[in-house]
Amino acid sequence: MSFEMWAEKYRPKTLDSMVDQKEIVERLKSFVKSRNVPHCIFAGPPGTGKTTAALCLARDLYGDAYREHIMELNASDERGINVVRETVKTFARARSIGEIPFKIMILDESDNMTADAQQALRRTMERYTETCRFILCANYSGKIIEPIQSRCAPFRFTFLPREEHDKYLKCIADNENVKLLKDGLDAIFEVCSGDLRKAINTLQAAASLNKPVDSKVVYSIAGRANPADVQKMIEVAMNGNFLEARKQLRDMIQKYGVAGSDIIRQIHTEIFRADISEPWKIKLANIVGEIDYRLVEGADEEVQLSALLARLVEAGYELKKAS
Amino acid sequence: MQNLHVAWTIKYKPKSLTEVIGNKEAIQQLVDWIKSWDTSIPKKRAAFLYGPPGIGKTVTVYALAVDFEMELVEKNASDYRTEEAIKRFAGLASQFRSLFGGKRLVLLDELDGLTGNADRGGVGAITEIVKTAQCPIVLIANNPYDPRFTNLRNHCLLIEFKKPPASEVTKHLKRICAIEKIQAEESALKFIAQRSDGDIRSAVNDLQALALGKKTLTYEDVSWLGYRDRQETIFNVLRLIFYGKTCQGAKQAVDMADVDIDMLFEWIYENVPTHFTDPHDLAKAMDALSIADLYRGRISSTQDWSFTRYVIDYMTAGVAMARQKTKIHGWTPFKFPVRIQMLSRTKAERAMQLNIGYKIKRRCHVSANRASKEILPYLKIIFKNNPNMAAGIAKWLDLDMEMVDYLAESEKNAEAIAKLLS
Numbered sequence: 116m117s118f119e120m121w122a123e124k125y126r127p128k129t130l131d132s133m134v135d136q137k138e139i140v141e142r143l144k145s146f147v148k149s150r151n152v153p154h155c156i157f158a159g160p161p162g163t164g165k166t167t168a169a170l171c172l173a174r175d176l177y178g179d180a181y182r183e184h185i186m187e188l189n190a191s192d193e194r195g196i197n198v199v200r201e202t203v204k205t206f207a208r209a210r211s212i213g214e215i216p217f218k219i220m221i222l223d224e225s226d227n228m229t230a231d232a233q234q235a236l237r238r239t240m241e242r243y244t245e246t247c248r249f250i251l252c253a254n255y256s257g258k259i260i261e262p263i264q265s266r267c268a269p270f271r272f273t274f275l276p277r278e279e280h281d282k283y284l285k286c287i288a289d290n291e292n293v294k295l296l297k298d299g300l301d302a303i304f305e306v307c308s309g310d311l312r313k314a315i316n317t318l319q320a321a322a323s324l325n326k327p328v329d330s331k332v333v334y335s336i337a338g339r340a341n342p343a344d345v346q347k348m349i350e351v352a353m354n355g356n357f358l359e360a361r362k363q364l365r366d367m368i369q370k371y372g373v374a375g376s377d378i379i380r381q382i383h384t385e386i387f388r389a390d391i392s393e394p395w396k397i398k399l400a401n402i403v404g405e406i407d408y409r410l411v412e413g414a415d416e417e418v419q420l421s422a423l424l425a426r427l428v429e430a431g432y433e434l435k436k437a438s
Numbered sequence: 439m440q441n442l443h444v445a446w447t448i449k450y451k452p453k454s455l456t457e458v459i460g461n462k463e464a465i466q467q468l469v470d471w472i473k474s475w476d477t478s479i480p481k482k483r484a485a486f487l488y489g490p491p492g493i494g495k496t497v498t499v500y501a502l503a504v505d506f507e508m509e510l511v512e513k514n515a516s517d518y519r520t521e522e523a524i525k526r527f528a529g530l531a532s533q534f535r536s537l538f539g540g541k542r543l544v545l546l547d548e549l550d551g552l553t554g555n556a557d558r559g560g561v562g563a564i565t566e567i568v569k570t571a572q573c574p575i576v577l578i579a580n581n582p583y584d585p586r587f588t589n590l591r592n593h594c595l596l597i598e599f600k601k602p603p604a605s606e607v608t609k610h611l612k613r614i615c616a617i618e619k620i621q622a623e624e625s626a627l628k629f630i631a632q633r634s635d636g637d638i639r640s641a642v643n644d645l646q647a648l649a650l651g652k653k654t655l656t657y658e659d660v661s662w663l664g665y666r667d668r669q670e671t672i673f674n675v676l677r678l679i680f681y682g683k684t685c686q687g688a689k690q691a692v693d694m695a696d697v698d699i700d701m702l703f704e705w706i707y708e709n710v711p712t713h714f715t716d717p718h719d720l721a722k723a724m725d726a727l728s729i730a731d732l733y734r735g736r737i738s739s740t741q742d743w744s745f746t747r748y749v750i751d752y753m754t755a756g757v758a759m760a761r762q763k764t765k766i767h768g769w770t771p772f773k774f775p776v777r778i779q780m781l782s783r784t785k786a787e788r789a790m791q792l793n794i795g796y797k798i799k800r801r802c803h804v805s806a807n808r809a810s811k812e813i814l815p816y817l818k819i820i821f822k823n824n825p826n827m828a829a830g831i832a833k834w835l836d837l838d839m840e841m842v843d844y845l846a847e848s849e850k851n852a853e854a855i856a857k858l859l860s
Contacts, residue, residue, distance in 0.1 A: 118830015120813075123802050161812075166803045189805035192796075224805050230739070312804075316816040323824035336819060357711050357720060369780050374811065406728070414728075414735040417777065418707060422728035425721040432717035 117291060122315040125287050127164075130171045135279045136164055139270050143168060147175045150215055154240060154249045156264065158256035159272025162310030165252040168272075169221045172250075176215065184211060185219045191227040199228075199235040207239055207247035218247050225251040226258035233260045240266060258411070274309030283311065284318055293318070294327040302333035345381040349389060352424045353431030360424045361417075368417055375416030379407050382423065392437065395430045402426055446646040447639050450614050455501045458494055459610050459638055460602030465498060467597050472506060475541075475574055482595040484568040484575040488582040489599030492637035495578050498599075499545050508543040542573045549579035549587070565590045601636025604628065610638065611645050615655070622655040629660050671696060672705060673772050679706060680713045681766065685755035692750055699746065703730065703753055704775035712770050716763040726756025790844050797835045814845075821845040821855065829858035 117124065127133045130147070133140050146152045152172070157165040173181040186206045188198070203220065211218045222228075228236070240249055240263065251267065253259055275283070281300055288295035295318070307313040320336045321328045344363070352360035367373040383403050386396055406419045452458045455465055464487070474480045487495045503510035546564065568575055568590065582591060608624075608631040615622040630648070634641035649655045675695040682688030695702050707727055714720045730752035737745045794817075795810030802809065821828040821842070832842050832855060839856065846852035 118827045119834040120798075120802060120831060122813075126803075170803065187803065189799065189807075191805040191807045192799070223803070224808065227805075313812070316813060319827075320816040320819040323820040323827050325824065336816075355717065361711070365777065365780065369777075369784055371815075409728070409732055409735070412732070412735055413739060415731045418731040419728050421707075422721075422724040425717075425724035429717045429721040 120316075121287055121291065121319045122312050125283075125290075125315065126167050127171060128174060130168075130175050133164060133168065133171060134283055135275045136168065136272055139168065139272065142270070143172050144175075147172065150176070152176070152217070152219065152248045152250075154244075154267040155251070155270060156256055156259060156267040157250060157252045157270050157272060158254070160254060160274060160310065162307070162312035162314070163272040163274055164311070165272050166221070166223055168270075169219075169250045169252065173219050173221075176219075177213070184213065184215070185221060187221045187223060189223045190232075191224040196229065196232040196235050199232045199239060203236065204239050204243075207243040210246055217245065219250060220247055221250050221252065223252045224254075226253035226255050230260065233263060237262050237266070255411075275311055277304065277309075280304060280309060280311065280314065284314060287315065287318065288322075288328070291322065293322040296327055296329045298330040299328040299333050302330035302337075306333060306337040345378060346385055348424070349382065349385050349427060352427035353389070353391070353434070355428055355431055357425060357428045360427070361421045364420055364424065365417060368420075375410050375420060376407070378416075378420060379403060379410065379423075382420075383407075390434070391430055392434055395433065399426060399430060445643070446614060447642045450610075450617075450642065451497050452494075452501045453504060455498065455505050458498050458501055460606045461494065461498070461599050464597050464599050467595075468498065468502060471595055472502065472543075472574060479572070482593065483571040484577055484594045486577045486579070486582055486591065486594035486596050487599055488579050488596070490601060490636065491580060492634075492639035493599050493601055494638055495599050496545075496547055499543070499576050499578070503543050506541070506543075508541045510543050510545060512545040512547065544571070544573060544575045545578070546575065547578045549577055550581060550584070561586050561590055565593060568593045602638065604631040604636075607631035607634060607636070607638055607641050611641060614642065614645065615649070618649070619653070620649050620655055621653060622649065623657050625657040626655050626660045629657065672702075675702070676705060676709060676772055679754050679758055680709070681761070682754070682758035685751075685759065688754040688758035689750060692754060699749060699753075700734075701775075701778075703727075703734075703749075704778055705772070706753055706757060708775040708777065709772050710757060712773075714757075714760060714764050719760050719762055719764045722760035722762075723757045726752045726760055730756065790841070794835075794837065794841050794845070797837055797841070801835055817845050818847065822847055822851055825851065825854040825858055828855045832859060 130140050130144050157168060159165055170181075173185045177184045188202065193202070203222075206218070206220060209218075210216075222236075236249075237260070249267070251259060251263070256264065256269065256271075281304070284300060284303065285295060287293075299321070303314050303317050307317060317333060317336055318328065321332045324332060326332065348360050348363045348367075351363065364378070367378060368375065383400070386399050386403065391399070402423060406423050409419050410416060455469070458465060468485060468487070471480065471482075471485055487498070489495060500510065502508070549561075549564075564577070568577075577590075577594060579587070582596060608627050611627045611631060612622070612624075615627070627645075630641050630644050634644065644660075645655075648660055652659075672695060675691045678691035678694070679688045682691070692699070692702065697705070710723045710727065711720060714723045730749045733745050733748040733752065737743060737749070791810040791814055792806055794814055795806035795808075798804065798809035798813050799806040802813070804813065817828075817831065820831065828842075828846070828851075831837075837845075839852075842855055842859075843849075843852045846855055
């Protein structure tokens with residue numbers, strides 16, 4: 116077993132070695148062949164290979180010294196307008212040395228950039244197109260302003276299909292001498308739903324226990340790594356204990372740093388499974404949707420979600436009254 | 439030249455009992471008791487002065503010592519955290535005459551400061567000293583009816599100090615202004631005195647803050663100050679909002695609050711569930727708050743602060759109008775916003791997580807933010823279970839020992855990893 120982060124160790128190095136996103140990879144290969152790359156948006160859920168594709172493209176294009184020609188910037192760490200004005204601009208306008216006349220700027224998690232910063236970025240992209248091409252990676256392309264979208268070639272990444280996912284994990288397990296059982300693999304897929312980075316991290320954490328990786332091990336890892344027991348929180352709220360439900364929500368957000376968007380996604384799934392009257396289900400779905408949208412707008416996660424919890428208290432109360 | 443560094447509360451401390459503001463009765467009681475020591479040791483060997491802060495309990499004792507030419511031995515009870523330390527102090531109290539033949543007066547201030555386990559036995563030890571003291575002891579506390587003092591109280595002469603009337607405080611401020619050569623409007627001094635609510639110390643501090651270095655002090659200079667941030671104020675504001683009958687009434691409460699809108703929002707958000715117990719009312723009130731929050735978000739994305747009026751509408755009137763079925767019965771206390779407390783408590787932890795996030799970022803092409811949330815939990819599992827793999831990763835990520843300790847979560851695990859690293 117090797118002692119580094121496997122998700123990094125097994126990150127594909129070249130476009131040829133990328134297992135999935137076949138159509139995307141083909142298009143990227145044609146960029147390499149023509150020695151020209153347009154501005155791109157790589158959009159798709161986490162763990163589907165956006166950053167990897169960008170890095171592979173760069174390596175194929177520039178060779179092993181590709182690091183000298185690219186810059187990686189992470190918008191959720193440096194999301195302000197000043198970064199665009201200074202760091203990005205300085206990099207973008209400097210001429211490239213070597214046979215390819217442009218450099219590549221990889222802007223990761225760029226849907227976290229502020230609107231101001233995006234406006235500034237748009238001008239930079241236009242002005243320095245000759246010397247710099249941008250690859251914007253984002254979970255939601257909708258959060259990127261229209262004028263930038265229209266300047267970029269869009270690429271839509273999707274979750275890995277099941278066979279590719281399995282093949283990849285098995286290959287890592289073999290390499291690391293980890294015994295990965297069939298039901299363990301099933302459990303990883305269920306828990307990570309195709310997010311490969313999460314899947315590999317889960318596998319590595321499971322392997323660290325030094326026993327065969329079966330579903331039991333995977334679920335216990337997932338439980339510890341994902342303290343969002345949304346199902347229980349819903350139950351508590353439906354039973355009328357709003358204060359306790361809000362406390363659990365607070366812990367998820369503040370103590371464990373669970374993202375509000377993850378919590379709301381799980382609430383949405385749970386609502387249709389829960390013991391709620393049918394008309395209330397659709398009523399709640401509408402509220403969930405509204406609150407999801409507000410979170411995207413940047414509202415306070417705890418306040419919004421606890422308003423939803425209060426609705427669940429109401430739904431539980433109605434249910435009891437009816438029965 | 440004026441000495442800018444002396445606090446006026448010290449500079450204008452009464453030098454004799456006649457200069458102490460108000461509380462004539464209490465002072466007379468104290469004087470009578472001290473005089474009784476001249477004939478024989480009285481039944482109550484300690485006087486227990488109590489009352490709200492800043493009304494002159496401690497300075498009275500100082501002035502007493504001056505007037506009666508006594509040697510004052512003073513200790514803050516908070517310096518005396520344990521029984522043992524107090525016993526060492528007891529020796530002092532066992533003699534009436536000091537080394538130089540003067541009479542001795544022992545003062546134990548801030549008895550309220552004795553708290554928690556560290557002070558266990560402290561009150562008991564003080565009681566023992568009081569029972570056998572050979573010289574007068576004065577004890578001072580804000581609340582003498584604290585259950586811890588039950589036994590001690592029986593052995594003490596209880597003397598209550600009351601808030602002096604605002605007119606007395608105004609007079610004191612006037613005297614200070616005269617000496618400092620400040621032309622002060624009577625209304626300005628009155629305002630300061632009233633605002634202090636009998637707390638002379640805070641009134642003098644306020645006067646110094648407002649008037650220092652000035653030649654004049656007008657009502658305008660002081661009127662902008664709101665009421666001092668006493669919790670009572672925020673409770674009243676919350677009451678007006680939660681039990682308001684009209685939108686206008688609930689909205690006006692905001693003007694009374696001396697916390698900013700965001701903090702007021704937190705107070706309301708914390709306390710709504712306990713004051714709106716009917717499920718429908720609760721849902722409506724929380725909905726109103728979520729809309730207020732929505733407008734806060736719109737303010738920050740548009741930077742247009744005029745939207746603040748809608749935030750206020752929803753967090754006050756919106757909440758007030760949610761009450762339809764919840765009955766008002768009895769008294770429900772208000773709680774300090776837990777979210778604010780938690781935020782400061784978990785701050786250090788979040789900083790650590792983010793620092794580890796930055797280490798991961800350098801290696802893993804992922805933002806520090808996301809790494810600290812999505813990758814760190816897996817590292818914790820590895821660090822807890824597999825020291826070999828943990829050591830490898832720690833080296834690969836270039837983590838420092840503090841980070842290793844944090845991830846390992848127990849000393850034993852951390853040591854095992856550290857051994858492999860060295």
